[in-house]
Every structure is written in structure tokens, then in C-alpha cells.
Amino acid sequence: MPRILLIEDDPDQRRLRTLLLESRGHQVHPASCAEEALQQLSAADTLPDCVLMDLRLPRTEDGRRLIRALHEQHPGLPVIVLTGAAGFESSPERALVREVLRKPVRTERLLNALSRLASILMACWLALPASAQQRSFPFTLASAAEAVAELELSSPSSDWGAAGREAAVAAIGLDGETKHHVFVFGEKDSRRYTVFLGPLAPGPHTLLVERDARHSAKGSDLAIGDARIRALAPGDPLYEPVRHAPVLFARADTAGRFSDALLLVYCRRGRDARGPWLEYTAVFSNEDGGTSTRDLMARWGRTTDIEYVYRVWLDAEGRPARTLIQTREHQDVPYDGPYFGLHPMLAPVTDNNMVEPVTGDAPPLRFQLAPVLADLAGGSRELVMDGEPFTYEIACKEIRREGKIRAPGQWIDGEKIADPRRYFIAEFLAETPNAAVQILYRFRGESLWRGSSLGIARNFIERDGWVRTAAELPEGRGFSEIGEFAFQCLSRRDLERQPVPKNGRCRIVRLGKFLTFDSRCRPVDAAAAPATPENGWQLNVGEMVSFSHD
Known part of the structure; x- marks a missing residue:
């Protein structure tokens, strides 16, 4: 079980939490103040797996100062904070800790919360291999080859949406040289990152994977799992x-x-x-x-x-x-x-x-x-x-961190969008000679139509082939409430610099996916695509065709 450094200035609470954690099999090293905790860490042969600390030691500023010191001296050490203080979630120190548990935490609440706390401690335990921050993987090639490495990596403390702990950067060296890098994103479990190593000569080689301290976010650790080297020869797909x-x-x-x-x-x-x-x-x-x-x-x-x-x-x-x-x-x-x-x-x-x-x-x-x-x-x-749904999650977190999401209740705010989880995606195969198309929808029992372009002509789709668009759902409404969809065809005359004919046409050949997003902003199949007519829907500019959603 994980070794825990428990920092609590109240002796009764410190003793109670020690007994409770030890009764669950954890090794607990208690400290009564920030200075004692830092002394323990300085003298220890082996660092604890996790720090569990009260924010008030006895003042809130004492706890914040300790968090900064822990991060500076031991950047890979996970920290869990117990606090009832307002404003900590928006403080700079929040980006430096793994988790925050809200107080008051009385005895009965601690007992009820132990299962949740155990999962947090388990995350610290799983991150233990990151303490070394590097691993070597020797391998031998029987003949010259293009080689790829499949790396099991994770960064449990990272969150692409949180400033200061966006991601770890793994530096990948081969035979004594640092060659290239990988962004390692914060996920619950490790993920396989596949990189190419380039043309390699036959014989022994050594792959080194380590945390790049210069380019990693300060609050991001790196857990390095296994590596699999694959030699590719002609004939391999x-x-x-x-x-x-x-x-x-x-x-x-x-x-x-x-x-x-x-x-x-x-x-x-x-x-x-x-x-x-x-x-x-x-x-x-x-x-x-x-x-x-x-x-x-x-x-x-x-x-x-x-x-x-x-x-x-x-x-x-x-x-x-x-x-x-x-x-x-x-x-x-x-x-x-x-x-x-x-x-x-x-x-x-x-x-x-x-x-x-x-x-x-x-x-x-x-x-x-x-x-x-x-x-x-x-x-x-x-x-x-x-096929790689983490890409949606990272994209959502980035626009949130960069302030590109508008406040709830606002319909249009410059170039910002609503929370991406309030959109659905429609995929379809289109032909749009001299024209452009958008999708519209309306809820059951309503006559109001809403369009994917938000009424902006340049946001109609004017390309051929398989395309996707996203339409925003009003706050509090869901995809399942939609009763009808429609496609609208628009002239491209005013969308391009050069003159084009006014009499363009749109053809919706086939419908593909309808997707919504889960709580992590990952795509979920929302509905089976309705069948289209044998020759698709053919529209002149200015026309619209609707179809029901069962």
C-alpha cells in the first residue's frame, strides 16, 4: 500500500487520520507543520508515495507556501489537500496538487470518504514508476530496419485544461542521443504512444525514455511503463x-x-x-x-x-x-x-x-x-x-483553457462557442457545385428551426465528399428531443471572390454518423443514420428538404 506523509497541525485530527489510514494498511508518517514535513523529506532515504495535508498549518498561507516548496523540491510527488477555504480552486497552487478534498472532514465523513480517497491514493501508487523519471530499454536488431517503438506512458497529475500541469513531455533518446519528444496527456490509465525511430543498423541499441523537465508542465509527472520495439521490413504494410x-x-x-x-x-x-x-x-x-x-x-x-x-x-x-x-x-x-x-x-x-x-x-x-x-x-x-477519442477531449480542454468558450446563456459571443458537449455532429456525403449547404433541426412540437451555420453564410459547407458539421443545442435540451432535420442549399455567389453562377445545386448523397459528446467530451454515437432516397436528396439553391428523426 502507498506510503503517506500526513501533515496536520491539529494533534487530534492527526492522530485520528493516522489510525484510520493505518487501519486500511497504509504506512503513515505524520508531521505537525510544514517545517517538520520538509525535514522528514530531506532526511528520508525513500520519498513517500503521496502527501496528504491540511491547507491551514495553521494559516492558509502556510499551506500554500508548503505546496510551493514541495513542488520546487520534489516536483513528481503527488499532493492531496484537505481544505474548506474559499478560493483555493482558483489559486496558482491548485495547479501544483493532485486532488482537493473539501472540509469539514469529521470522523464519520472520513470513513465514508475512504473509498474515494483510496482511489486517489491508488493513483499515487500507480504513479510510483514515475519517481525515477526515466527508463532504458536495450534491444538488438538482426538486420537493418525501420523501427518503431510502442511506449506505455501516462501522466496522472496532468490536465491539459489546467494551467501549470497541462502535460508531461517525454524525451526519447536512442544510443546516447536525445532524438525526439512526445506529449504525454493526463489520463486515468496509461496509453500507448507509437513513434518511429528511423533507419537503424543491425546490432544492439538502447532506447532511453525520460521526463523532459525543461518542456514538461511544472505540475506534470511521468509514469513510464513497458516499451515494445518493432522492426519493419519490406512487405510489412x-x-x-x-x-x-x-x-x-x-x-x-x-x-x-x-x-x-x-x-x-x-x-x-x-x-x-x-x-x-x-x-x-x-x-x-x-x-x-x-x-x-x-x-x-x-x-x-x-x-x-x-x-x-x-x-x-x-x-x-x-x-x-x-x-x-x-x-x-x-x-x-x-x-x-x-x-x-x-x-x-x-x-x-x-x-x-x-x-x-x-x-x-x-x-x-x-x-x-x-x-x-x-x-x-x-x-x-x-x-x-x-478512432482516437482522446483527441476530442484534449481539444475541448484547450479551448476552455484559452478562453474560447462563451458563458452559459449567451447565444453568440464573437468567435467563441458554447461548451462542446452541447453540440451534436452530423456527417454526410455531399456534392455542392456552385452551392453550399447547412443542416437544420427542430425539436418535437416546435416550429422553430436552428441551423449549424448560425445564420453566417461563410459557415455553410461548400466542399464535396464526406463532410461534418456541428450544431449547437440550447442549454438544457438534448439530442433525443429532436424530431426533424433538414438540409438547406445556398448559392455560393457571395461567398467567393470570383463570380460564380447563381444557379448552383446541392446533392446529399448519403447520411453518415450522428454524434454527441459524453462528460469527458469524447464522441458517442447518437443515432443511426436514416436512409436516403436512391439518388440522394437533390436541391436547387434556395430549397430545403426535411427528414424525421425517430
Whole structure:
């Protein structure tokens, strides 16, 4: 069971809590004040697994000062605070502690709360491997190969939505050199992070994983689990996609801000007249520029930024024959930068995450995320996010931390949106020549229609293929109350700089998913998609078609 440093200035409460915790099998080391606690930690051969402390020692400021000292001297040590003081949740010290339990905590309440407290202590216990903050993994390759590492990592104290403990950064070194990094997000359980190591020679190698103190949030620890090394050879379905995957550096202006973070990379493959090709797309947690948060939800059904970054056509030997990257102003240009093996080295250079080759001094954070293989023939590119639902959760937390969510009760507030959990997502296959489309809905028994565009013409969808949009639900209302949906077709005449015909058309070929969000802001299937007519719904501009929701 975890070893607990209990800090309580009231001798009766200290004795009672010691007895209660020891009766549950915990090792308790009591201290009566901040000075005694720090002396115990300084003299201890082994740190406790968890600190349980009263905030008033005897003053609230004494407790806050102790929290700062604990974080400065032992940043990976989990701290649980007992307090009834108002304002602590909004104080800077809140970001430095693992959990807050509200007082008063009398004997009977402690007994009733022990099960909840035990789960918190168990989280501290599970974080024990993080105390070393690094682990080595030796491995041997029988022959030269492209290698990937599957790492079990967690950061129990992290919360992307809380300033000061957004995420841990794991530095991944190979054979004595720090090569690249991974953002490790706060989750209940460890998660597998897969990175590529690049082309490796046969023989012994050593992988080192450690917490990067410089780039990790101050309140974020790192728990390092197992690592699995996989050598990829020609013929493996992942060989070519990994062999050409881009190295992506963090955008220079995001250093220390935990903003627009790289969440995942996916790869599509195909063949055209130029030969076989691979296309790599990056998913970022948000975009600080370009499309606003409100427009992202209406036009894309998400607040992440998804950008294609690199496309490569392969010759007969599997080497690059032709390349393109998406750079400033969304222009496609050939890649003319350096390579790591066959991996192009790219960095976002605009606040909407357009990329350029890395030349000269590279940004400090380097990412080598192994790509996820994606087949988007039957749905939108957000399907990749559905397969990694943590991406939605991180995106929600980021816009909340950055103040992009409007207050409850406000319908429109600049470019802000409502809490993302108050939206539903609609996916559909569309054709919109010279036109644009939005989805509308109304509740059972009501005549009022509400639209995904919020009445803003540029927030209609004017692209073809599988698309998604998000529509806001009024506060206190749910998706299950919707009785009818509709699609509305709008002329694109006033949405583009160049003149276009006024008589565009919209065709809704097929419906896909309807999604809502759970309490963690992760997507949940909301309803089966109704069947569409054999040739879909065909609309002229100015027309609307409705369908029921059972």
C-alpha cells in the first residue's frame, strides 16, 4: 500500500487520520507543520508515495507556501489537500496538487470518504514508476530496419485544461542521443504512444525514455511503463508509410504554451498516373489563427486543426520521385529540405499550421509520431479522430483553457462557442457545385428551426465528399428531443471572390454518423443514420428538404 506523509497541525485530527489510514494498511508518517514535513523529506532515504495535508498549518498561507516548496523540491510527488477555504480552486497552487478534498472532514465523513480517497491514493501508487523519471530499454536488431517503438506512458497529475500541469513531455533518446519528444496527456490509465525511430543498423541499441523537465508542465509527472520495439521490413504494410513519415517540429511560438499540439499523424495511400503515393496529414489540438473556433465547429464539426502536410510519389525502388508539402496560403510546393533517412523534416510556420522545411536551427521539440493508416472511402477524415477519442477531449480542454468558450446563456459571443458537449455532429456525403449547404433541426412540437451555420453564410459547407458539421443545442435540451432535420442549399455567389453562377445545386448523397459528446467530451454515437432516397436528396439553391428523426 502507498506510503503517506500526513501533515496536520491539529494533534487530534492527526492522530485520528493516522489510525484510520493505518487501519486500511497504509504506512503513515505524520508531521505537525510544514517545517517538520520538509525535514522528514530531506532526511528520508525513500520519498513517500503521496502527501496528504491540511491547507491551514495553521494559516492558509502556510499551506500554500508548503505546496510551493514541495513542488520546487520534489516536483513528481503527488499532493492531496484537505481544505474548506474559499478560493483555493482558483489559486496558482491548485495547479501544483493532485486532488482537493473539501472540509469539514469529521470522523464519520472520513470513513465514508475512504473509498474515494483510496482511489486517489491508488493513483499515487500507480504513479510510483514515475519517481525515477526515466527508463532504458536495450534491444538488438538482426538486420537493418525501420523501427518503431510502442511506449506505455501516462501522466496522472496532468490536465491539459489546467494551467501549470497541462502535460508531461517525454524525451526519447536512442544510443546516447536525445532524438525526439512526445506529449504525454493526463489520463486515468496509461496509453500507448507509437513513434518511429528511423533507419537503424543491425546490432544492439538502447532506447532511453525520460521526463523532459525543461518542456514538461511544472505540475506534470511521468509514469513510464513497458516499451515494445518493432522492426519493419519490406512487405510489412507499415514499412513504406513509416519509412516516409515526416518528422514534425513544434511551431516556434507554441513553446511553453501547450497550444496547437500535435496529437496524431495519419497516412493515406493510393495510386494515380504518376505512380503509388503516400499522403500524411497532421491533427493539431487547435489552431491559433486561420479559421476561428466558431467557424471550425460549423464548417468541420470539430475544434482541432487537420492539415495535410506531405505527399510523396514513390519510384520503383520505393524512394521519393515527386514530393509536395502544404505551405503558406495553403499552397502546394515541392519539398526541398533535409531528410532523416527518407523522413522529411518539417515545422509549422504559420498560426494555422502550414509547414516549411526545417533549415538551420531547428525548434526544440521534435516529434516522430508513427502514422495511423487511414481508409476514408466511407467517411470524413474525422473518422481518424473517432478512432482516437482522446483527441476530442484534449481539444475541448484547450479551448476552455484559452478562453474560447462563451458563458452559459449567451447565444453568440464573437468567435467563441458554447461548451462542446452541447453540440451534436452530423456527417454526410455531399456534392455542392456552385452551392453550399447547412443542416437544420427542430425539436418535437416546435416550429422553430436552428441551423449549424448560425445564420453566417461563410459557415455553410461548400466542399464535396464526406463532410461534418456541428450544431449547437440550447442549454438544457438534448439530442433525443429532436424530431426533424433538414438540409438547406445556398448559392455560393457571395461567398467567393470570383463570380460564380447563381444557379448552383446541392446533392446529399448519403447520411453518415450522428454524434454527441459524453462528460469527458469524447464522441458517442447518437443515432443511426436514416436512409436516403436512391439518388440522394437533390436541391436547387434556395430549397430545403426535411427528414424525421425517430
